[in-house]
Amino acid sequence: MAIEVVPADPAWPEQFRRVEEDLTAALRGVPVIAIEHVGSTSVPGLAAKPVLDIDVVVARTSVAGAIAALERARYRHRGDLGVSGREAFEAPDADPRRHVYVCVEGTLHLRNHLAVRRVLRENDELRQRYAATKQTLASDPDMDIDRYLAGKSAVLQEVLALSDLTGDEKAQILRLNTGGPAT
Template sequence: MGVTDREAFIAPDKNPARHVYVCVENTLHVRNHLAVRNTLRQGSDLRNRYEQVKRQLASDTEIVMSRCVAGTSEVLQDVLAASDLTAEEKQQIYDLNNPP
């Protein structure tokens, strides 16, 4: 019995809660994620700061996704500033994450 496209994205259970983010290959979204990953791998100061923020947010059992995103925004801006993305890409990401 095959799995439908829709069923492929349904978690088999609800614990732990998950959020899936799907990106199209070679887009700015993918370059953004890879730049964050690569920068955190290279810089222990940023990595430790990011870890501290994420752990603090994770300790709140009632947290919602929007608050988690807002809570990591400042450190992620610093991570992106240290990344190898172009100035134009960094500005595009900033604009996407900070709508008017």
């Protein structure tokens, strides 16, 4: 299946705000630390797959309550999909298309998302190179998601070089992005 990467859409921040309101209502009673718009759609001016990535940040003790609340709101729980400290959900509708994750505060997965967002928002040159890399990869009609993720790894490592993640954490992220074991 082809990978779709589109120019930045100025509607993405408003779409996130609508989903954030819905998630806040669905999670009423669950101690949520933050609801973060992450991924490429959270970076102004960055080409992206037209799917919002949203991290619902909770303490480890609140994960079960967050899962139950989202299931009541008709989100389908998909498990951790191999990423410890993160629970994935399929949205009950496609308005907008989105991936929603419940993330334990402080985990590497969450810190990676926030670091990439921060660096790409601050660094025009890296943002442009990342967009060009994604567009080039997506232009291959035979591209699959695993090759797409691996193909972005080199520029993502440059992005992470400007983050506050440790060398070991950056190596773990590289292994995850290129299909190796996270250890």
